[in-house]
Amino acid sequence: MSGLVATLKRICLERDGRLGLAFTCLILVFALVGPLVSPDPNAIDIKARFAPPGVTHLLGTDNLGRDLMARTSVGTRYALTLAVMIVVISSVIGSLIGIVAGIAGGWVDRAVTAVFDIVNAFPPLILAFALIALYGKGSATFVLLVTVVFIPQFGRMARARAQTLRNLSFIEAERMLAVHPVTIVVRHYLPNVAGPIIVLASMNLPVVIAFEASLSFLGFGVQPPKSSLGTLIKDGFISINQSWWPTVAAALVLAIATLGATLLGEALRRVIDPKSAGVR
């Protein structure tokens, strides 16, 4: 806990860190509290369609008279939940695969690296279309897809770190004591790989949020009547001649969320892993 507080303090020492933290907190509050204080995001009120922002509807309404404040906050909550879920799953799986490849070396390492290369060879959107064609649209497909796309990033970092650790004296000392390999991985590799992985995870959060919005915008992500930032931007874009605020509201939230997470991730990297801070 003291480590977390110390990290937050160090993040707050720099302007970008403070800005990232403020934006992230703002988005978190919006995602957590918004749905509680707003009306039903799916309630249709045709009489109130395209109502401009005001007292009754803080961010206005859409083409079916649905409250945009409610829909945007629900969409934000959905994006954040998916992003955290995907980043956690892909970082855990990627780290374990990477560590095993780094320790084992030989054909295991070559096979894992080849699979990582194959996954990375496809542009994420192309891979997304292929997986959606195979498994259909929906949240589960989306989670599977983005997790698969992100695993190699975490895997490569964990593999490189494990290769370095493998030859360090303390790992060799553990091996010489015949400590069980699983214990060595859990107790001695994972804690020493965690720092850079946490930094990478924090930097991937905004990427996943934007990716989810992109797929939903193209119609491959969240399906109606659920709302996501991507579908809100798309729906607003269709009727932009009648009302500009649905697009602007969702785009603004998306911009703040990704900007906040990016700035916070960069600040976290400078704090946790200062050596790599200058490497882009």
Add this chain to the structure above:
Amino acid sequence: MTDAISISNAQLRFGETAALDGVSLAIPQGTCFGIVGESGSGKTTLMRAVLGLQKLDQGEIRILGNPLVHSRAALKQRASFIQPIFQDPAASLSPRSRIRTLMNEVGTVLREPHAAMHERLRVILDRLGLPPGVIDKYPHEISGGQARRVAIARALLMKPSILIADEPTAGLDVSVQGDLLNLLQDIRRSDSITLVVISHNLAIVRLIAENAVVMRAGKVVEGGEVGSLFKSPREAYTRELLAAWPGVTQSGVSG
């Protein structure tokens, strides 16, 4: 009696460089054996090969008569009778684990009851002059001398019959060096341990070892009983090494 360690024709290349070039030697049980040579002579590589951390290209290593095999089962068996003390003991302790956790791992490996292991640990720590509270610290919270003793304590917990110490006094001040060497000698004598000391410091080997070999460019250039080896070296390289250590005279250690 079977030799503690016997090496025959050990060969290992790193690219074009011969790290070990036909090394053969035998280390009798219960003795202190020195391996000396300048940096890059292959001392540490030889130690790593004996520990099973480095595979040989050719040759054979036997530990207490058993051929060295690179398998998990063999490693587990080997761990109970041969233990290293690495050159940088602070780096040989996992930086994110408390020393207690590192010691408990030994108990798990030996399947020894927690209380019994901690009683043995208490005795070992006391013998090594370490305060009992040291086990609640992280490696970075203790001094270099303490880290070396902790590494020795951890190795001794495994109840080994062979200890391999790589540059055991590197980085320690002179008074601590003396204490540590005396300690290693005491342990060796009381526990009938075979002690292998790898060092570029001839004074240490002269002081502690009974037999020694001199290595150069991956080869053993000369070996034998320490007194005669240092008194009347046959090889020019050994004489050069001795000349480079003004504290080590041909009749003993001075200064």
